Amino acid sequence: MKIKLFGIAREIVGSAELILPLDPPPKNVKDFKRWLCESYPEFSELRSLAIAVDHEYADDDVILPPNAEIALIPPVSGG
Amino acid sequence: MIKLVDRIDLNEAYQALQHPEAGGISIFVGSVRNHAHGKGVHRLDFEGYEPMALKEMEAIAERAQDRWPIKQLVMVHALGQMAIGDPVVVVGTATAHRDAAFESCKFLIDELKKTVPIWKKEYFDDQTVWVNAHP
Numbered sequence: 001m002k003i004k005l006f007g008i009a010r011e012i013v014g015s016a017e018l019i020l021p022l023d024p025p026p027k028n029v030k031d032f033k034r035w036l037c038e039s040y041p042e043f044s045e046l047r048s049l050a051i052a053v054d055h056e057y058a059d060d061d062v063i064l065p066p067n068a069e070i071a072l073i074p075p076v077s078g079g
Numbered sequence: 080m081i082k083l084v085d086r087i088d089l090n091e092a093y094q095a096l097q098h099p100e101a102g103g104i105s106i107f108v109g110s111v112r113n114h115a116h117g118k119g120v121h122r123l124d125f126e127g128y129e130p131m132a133l134k135e136m137e138a139i140a141e142r143a144q145d146r147w148p149i150k151q152l153v154m155v156h157a158l159g160q161m162a163i164g165d166p167v168v169v170v171g172t173a174t175a176h177r178d179a180a181f182e183s184c185k186f187l188i189d190e191l192k193k194t195v196p197i198w199k200k201e202y203f204d205d206q207t208v209w210v211n212a213h214p
Binding site for chain 1: 131
């Protein structure tokens with residue numbers, strides 16, 4: 001499963017894409033966020049961390065579909 | 080007109096807001112400020128998750144159109160490197176009367192700042208900062 005990274009999330013991981021090494025992969029958004037914060041503690045320091053599944057914000061209980069486009073959305077600052 | 084661009088064209092935005100039934104056009108332009116947290120900013124970089132940013136902008140526009148009788152609507156955000164004074168975002172609405180134009184225009188920029196996946200990096204003398212990233 002490949003995860004797209006932007007802004008500070010890209011800098012924390014050091015790459016524009018993260019390949020999830022987990023087998024089995026996290027069952028939902030909440031699980032995935034827990035894994036992220038354990039693997040990269042700097043994520044815990046952010047104001048917020050959202051996950052997008054196929055270009056939409058996904059709640060904690062959303063299951064990560066294997067073929068979906070998944071992205072990390074750190075705190076936005078457009079405008 | 081909803082799009083992401085390299086450079087904001089304010090004339091184009093104004094033209095897109097023309098409508099024969101509109102008695103009022105409200106436009107907000109956000110630009111690059113030369114300071115933040117009491118320190119000088121040299122330039123800004125904007126990065127976007129483009130397909131999702133457009134989708135969010137469309138969703139905000141739809142909510143605005145449900146709330147106000149909008150004749151024309153514009154949301155344009157620039158991505159890439161910006162210098163001091165450059166326009167980085169323009170939102171606007173055209174409506175029959177001014178109250179709806181002011182209110183809906185404010186709604187567009189307020190909501191854009193909350194949910195649209197675009198990130199701003201500020202370049203100071205001694206460091207760079209992703210705006211809003213930390214509490």
